Amino acid sequence: MSRYNPREAEPKWQAAWAERDSFRAGGPKAQNGKPKYYVLEMFPYPSGRIHVGHSRNYTMGDVIARYKRARGFDVLHPMGWDAFGLPAENAARDRGVHPGKWTHDNIDAMRGQLQRLGLALDWSREFATCDPSYYKHQQAIFLKFFEKDLVYRKTAKVNWDPVDQTVLANEQVIDGRGWRSGALVVQRQLDQWFFKITAYADELTDALDTLDRWPEKVRVMQANWIGRSRGATVRFPLTETEIADEFGPTIDVFTTRPDTLFGASFLALAPDHPIVRKIAEDNPEVDVFMRECARMGTTAEDIEKAPKRGVDLGITVRHPFDPSWELPVWSANFVLSSYGTGAIFGSPAGDQRDLDFARKYELAVNPVVLPAGEDAASYTVEDEAYTGPGTIINSRFLDGLDTETALQRAISELESLKLGEGSTSYRLRDWLVSRQRYWGCPIPIIHCDTCGVVPVPADQLPIVLPEDITFDQPSNPLERHPTWKHTDCPSCGKPARRETDTLDTFVCSSWYFLRFTSPWSEDKPFDAAEAEHWLPVDQYVGGIEHAILHLLYARFFTRALNDTDLLNMASGEPFAGLFTQGMVTHETFKSGDGRWLSPEEVERKHDSAVEIATGKPVTIGGIEKMSKSKKNVVDLDAFVEDFGADAARWFVLSDSPPERDVEYTDSGVEGVWRFIQRLWTVVISLPEDAPGPLSVATSAEGDALALRKTAHKTLKGVTEAIEGFRFNSAVAQIHDLVNALRKAEGGGAGMVEARAETLGILARLISPFIPHLAEECWHRLGGDGLVIDAPWPEVDLGLLVETDLVLPVQVNGKRRGEISVAKDLDQESVKQIAISEEGVARSLEGLTIRKVIVVPGRIVNIVAG
RNA sequence: GCGGGCGUGGCGGAAUGGUAGACGCAACAGACUUAAAAUCUGUCGAUUGAAAGAUCGUGCCGGUUCGAGUCCGGCCGCCCGCACCA
DSSP, rough: OOOOOHHHHHHHHHHHHHHHHTTOOOOOGGTTTTOOOEEEOOOOOOSSBHHHHHHHHHHHHHHHHHHHHHHHHHEEEOBOOOOOOOHHHHHHHOOOOOHHHHHHHHHHHHHHHHTTTOOOHHHHHHHOOHHHHHHHHHHHHHHHHHHTTOOOEEEEHHHHEETTEEOOOOOETTTTTTTTOOOOOOEEEEEEEEOOGGGGHHHHHHHGGGTTOHHHHHHHHHHHHOOOEEEEEEEEEBBBBHHHHOOEEHHHHHHHHGGGGOOOOOOOOOTTTTHHHHHTTHHHHHHHHHHHHHHHSSSSSHHHHHHEEEEEEEEEETTTTEEEEEEEEEEETOOTTSTTTSSSOOOOGHHHHHHHHHHHHTTOOOOOOEOOOTTTTTTOOOSOOOOOEEEEOOOOOGOOOOOOHHHHHHHHHHHHHHHHEEEEEEOOOOOEOOOOOSSSOOOOOEETTTTTTOOOOGGGGGOOOOOOOSSSSSHHHHHOOOOOOOOOOOTTTTTEEEEOOOOOOOHHHTTTHTTTTTTSSSSSSOOOHHHHHHOSSSEEEOOOGGHHHHHHHHHHHHHHTSSSSSSSSSSSBSSSSSEEEOEEEEEEEEESSSOEGGGGGEEEOOOOEETTOOBBBBBEEEEEEEEOGGGGOHHHHHHHHHHHHHHHHHHHSSSEEEEEOOOOOOOHHHHHHHHHHHHHHHHHHHHHHOTTTOOOTTTTOOHHHHHHHHHHHHHHHHHHHTTTTTTHHHHHHHHHHHHHHHHOOOOOOOHHHHHHHHHHHHHHHHHHTHHHHHHHHHHHHOSSOOGGGGGOOOOHHHHSSOOOEEEEEEEEEEEEEEEETTTOOHHHHHHHHHHHHHHHHHHTTTOEEEEEEEEEETTTEEEEE
């Protein structure tokens, strides 16, 4: 019996699809009468080669794309390259190859790999973000944002990555370390470009509720990251005229609990607050404190270990509700300059930090919130602050109110006194987009000594990166380039300097999905009509690691673009459906001297392993995400050469639910290989003269009818599994159907016809998953054209209605037997049959039947005692 | 500390409140073979039993229900995110 040979079949079918241009989307205006469906996987950074781990993401998107295509949608499923970034510069430094060449070589290699995976992609829309034809438009978008005040330049304390030699956005600092380099980030005061993402903080938070096809987890993470808090700004008048003259008459604080204002016993300012710096000039104690805090680590551990500390600044403020009540002003190490106003009022009874601080420095602790069930006369706060709701006490005009009412009352009082108002604070900061690197999109700005910051006129775009650069020094090559930055001011014509910072590569990925809708557009970043037709992306597939970074930036970008004349999208949300897939993991191996070893370098035995080259024992490490750094990757081309693209696709979808990790094992791959061969065997064992794959075996009975029922049940189940992103369940059901076919190879009335119909359904069911084998089967079964052009099979609902039922029978909730009854049999008869069933009757011996529950078509439960 | 998720065979995992363990992997036994690989057939939660069967079993304790892996309450454990955010 001949075996299926993917090495021959796969290129053949890939060529057939390419020849027919099968996966080209719509066309301008998409006047083909079909509904649109935009499916997109997060586009790759061209780092070198694709491994089996990467392929899972693309395979899942491809299943959806092929399935939707079969269901009659006009599917847009494009691919491109997130091609700017630091690894290209590192390669240039280490190997002397130009970043552009390195990037394009990688793209060529990876494109070939994706094509050999048989993805249903519209390659006519491919682009790389490092192409001037792409970043030209990004520069134009930057200028649009500049016009709209959505981009600005300011001097700020920013995160500096000393290894990558560039600044990073807040989102790109994880536990105090750079997201790429892992280096401890240091704070530096620098002049940088920012996108005004905070202008959309409310919208970005509110709209999360509309994203009902996003994972709850991602929505929660974004909401936390934006960190909206509603409360009040309170202005405390300064008693010190000298400070007031310089910094204004009041110290402003943000609070979520204005209802506890009568519990205030001090104010605390961040150690780097301007007033603290001023006082430090003449107060050595404050100066020392300020410097010590500046040296404090910023990692999670450092912060956790650091005890509350502070210093009395020797100035006072007046309580807003009582001008005769003066509060001392301190500086405290737990107050952050980056949040709110960098100042707080301490209300120790209602905040654990304030309480710890007050106890340490012997400041007053006045309870103002009485928890339910406590007595006002005896209630005290010792070492644990009470932060919950209750009744207000010791608070003059707020006494007796509940906390919520008191909060509103306090705000209106502040407003009438003009010493505060209701306000909202956010954790989110503006997006720092400058990078001191070469391989990125140049910022289209010119600095002129006379005119200041001048945007490059739109007709002078693109500002193209120079080719002749060197990487022999760590700093920005654009800054060092002898001529590139020198130009004339577009405004006054005098000599001026170009901006030498480039844009964060996350800017490139914030609008690429728009560019895919009309990559041919030359005068505009994208054709608005095309973008508005295709957007939002119906199904986006990518890694959870972008839960905040890319997914928040892209949501900001579509909104900001909507506020320019470039786009007018209905919702502002770029991605209607999001799926975050799990990783492919693999065992790791380490040699005795600590080198990571790839699976090919290791001979694996039962529970030990040796290095092939040296024969020395190898330490088997943990099961981890496939990554180049740990060398536990399986190269996609090698895999495809051995087992075929279909096997890779089937493997990454099998076993584990798509959102969870799946472990790569050799035995799992062997199982996939066996399945593919078994499937082929049931196809070729159908007689050559059997009916075609679109035939319907209406006359089937007995085993043949049973096979048809299984086929249609599987069809329904697999369809629902695809719709519900449960690919592992679809795989299991297809296994079942193949098993049923293997057992149905005997003859019998109508069996050949039933097998032909079932195989026709099977070929179409497997088409989204293992498309090459599906084509081969379709061809062998005598189907016309290609299986990808065949319609998705229709479920024959008549076959799913059982006429005879097997019902389990329980006695007191325990299964004691089963009965076979006609579907329409009345309940009374079902009861009688159930009671007299042998095993049931045995369990009922000596018991009195109290109740019989018949759930039609489901179960019978007899209650007896 | 706060927020989210998850605990089911040797392993990955299935189960609209209705026969727990589908499907796959591993393991074991057998067939084929000179032999091995490949392939095929069968067994495969625990205890007990010759067998039929019985009892127990979805992290632990309780509750709701005729019936709970699933719903509710309380614990325990693991994973992820955020973390002095006023």
